[in-house]
Amino acid sequence: MPAPKKNARRSLLLASATLLSVSLTAPAAFAAPRPTPSSSPSQSATPPANMSTVGGARLGRPGTQVNLASGVPVLPKDVTARSWIIADAESGEVLAAHNAHWRLAPASTLKMLFADTLLPKFPKTATRKVAPSDLAGIGSGSSMVGIKENETYTVHDLWLGVFLRSGNDAVHVLSAMNKGVKNTVQEMNQHAEELQALDTHVVSPDGYDAPGQVSSAYDLTLIARSGLQKKDFREYSSTVTAKFPGETAKNKKGKTVRKSFEIQNTNRLLTGDYDISQYPGIAGVKNGNTTNAGSTFTGVAERDGKVLLVTVMNPQKAEHNEVYKETARLFDWGFKAAGKVEPVGELVPPKGAADAQPGATASSEANDADGSGEAGGGTGTGTGGDSAKPVASATTESGSSGIGIAFAITGGLLALLAGGAFLVNRRWPLRRR
Numbered sequence: 001m002p003a004p005k006k007n008a009r010r011s012l013l014l015a016s017a018t019l020l021s022v023s024l025t026a027p028a029a030f031a032a033p034r035p036t037p038s039s040s041p042s043q044s045a046t047p048p049a050n051m052s053t054v055g056g057a058r059l060g061r062p063g064t065q066v067n068l069a070s071g072v073p074v075l076p077k078d079v080t081a082r083s084w085i086i087a088d089a090e091s092g093e094v095l096a097a098h099n100a101h102w103r104l105a106p107a108s109t110l111k112m113l114f115a116d117t118l119l120p121k122f123p124k125t126a127t128r129k130v131a132p133s134d135l136a137g138i139g140s141g142s143s144m145v146g147i148k149e150n151e152t153y154t155v156h157d158l159w160l161g162v163f164l165r166s167g168n169d170a171v172h173v174l175s176a177m178n179k180g181v182k183n184t185v186q187e188m189n190q191h192a193e194e195l196q197a198l199d200t201h202v203v204s205p206d207g208y209d210a211p212g213q214v215s216s217a218y219d220l221t222l223i224a225r226s227g228l229q230k231k232d233f234r235e236y237s238s239t240v241t242a243k244f245p246g247e248t249a250k251n252k253k254g255k256t257v258r259k260s261f262e263i264q265n266t267n268r269l270l271t272g273d274y275d276i277s278q279y280p281g282i283a284g285v286k287n288g289n290t291t292n293a294g295s296t297f298t299g300v301a302e303r304d305g306k307v308l309l310v311t312v313m314n315p316q317k318a319e320h321n322e323v324y325k326e327t328a329r330l331f332d333w334g335f336k337a338a339g340k341v342e343p344v345g346e347l348v349p350p351k352g353a354a355d356a357q358p359g360a361t362a363s364s365e366a367n368d369a370d371g372s373g374e375a376g377g378g379t380g381t382g383t384g385g386d387s388a389k390p391v392a393s394a395t396t397e398s399g400s401s402g403i404g405i406a407f408a409i410t411g412g413l414l415a416l417l418a419g420g421a422f423l424v425n426r427r428w429p430l431r432r433r
Contacts, residue, residue, distance in 0.1 A: 053101075055218060062099055063099065065098070072340050073337055082313055083311075083312075092348075095343060099217070102217070108166045111205075112286045114174075114184070114207075117188050126177075130147055134149075144165070144168060146161075146261075197218075200216070207288055216313075224309055244262070246259045269297075284299065296323065301331050306339075
């Protein structure tokens with residue numbers, strides 16, 4: 001019924017405004033010192049005693065932070081990750097966390113920041129003929145989508161390569177289009193600062209292990225929440241399979257043709273695997289794996305109108321697909337606990353949110369949420385709830401716009417709520433809880 005929906009959205013907006021008001025007035029002293037290029041990801045078995053308190057004092061404490069009370073389910077015991085977080089994507093409430101601000105190597109989850117920074121810059125139809133220099137400096141053993149020198153690719157092709165195959169080659173070509181890797185790294189660090197992702201320091205735009213390259217479960221969740229407010233980001237991160245351009249060659253008749261091949265998303269909660277099923281309601285976001293980082297993953301899922309974000313960093317249990325299995329257990333807990341558990345912190349808004357022009361953000365986010373906006377121009381996973389299928393189950397042809405919308409059920413409510421909450425904060429006197 002229309003009226004209850006409006007009231008529910010209004011209530012969520014008011015709740016979001018209250019939660020976010022603290023972060024907009026929080027002093028900078030709550031943030032731990034910014035990581036420096038000389039610092040290294042922590043190899044210690046224990047987190048540091050003093051971590052950032054961005055988002056709330058409890059998020060800076062080592063160990064598990066949760067407000068267990070009558071009616072709140074007990075957290076799953078078989079979660080071995082060094083760091084994890086469960087948050088409401090709409091309100092920003094952090095439902096539970098474990099070493100949320102521990103600065104660790106992020107692996108390819110850092111590509112979320114790369115995408116959030118660069119997606120608005122190039123139209124999907126823009127093309128790039130790949131020069132040898134575009135592919136220089138890619139780390140040994142990197143994940144690749146299969147880009148070839150002297151072949152031409154659209155920006156759409158390149159983003160499919162980034163999101164589905166975690167292609168470092170695609171990242172380097174897009175960086176070349178963005179005045180090079182050095183400039184791209186600088187812009188990513190500036191964007192992290194704007195998002196208040198202060199645990200994050202970028203050295204390599206693709207997330208490849210590098211001295212001093214760090215992020216945290218809190219920051220990766222914050223970055224994912226920002227990215228998911230972009231229509232293209234939602235679509236790419238939810239795409240399961242796509243066609244990718246191959247090499248140009250002559251066929252048997254002597255005609256020059258360019259064949260394509262299928263690529264599949266490496267996010268196993270989207271695609272499933274022999275020991276894990278697609279997670280019901282999953283809608284992205286990004287996975288990663290390197291020697292220093294171990295396995296990392298940030299996911300977003302929807303169930304019964306509730307949208308949750310979960311980030312898991314470096315499970316210590318050495319089992320196949322363990323990062324996805326632990327993510328699924330935390331999602332299951334989050335959906336059961338939502339509405340019952342008191343939050344232990346919040347995902348803060350970007351610095352510029354307080355300076356948003358009334359009406360401008362709401363209008364642009366509304367267009368994005370209804371699909372008219374465009375950036376740049378079962379087994380071993382848990383109960384599953386009432387949803388029978390993942391939100392994202394799309395297949396796309398290279399160069400087409402027919403990509404599965406991640407928030408097919410919620411219709412982009414995330415963007416509307418976040419944009420509205422920021423505007424409410426601007427209009428009303430800021431209050432501390």
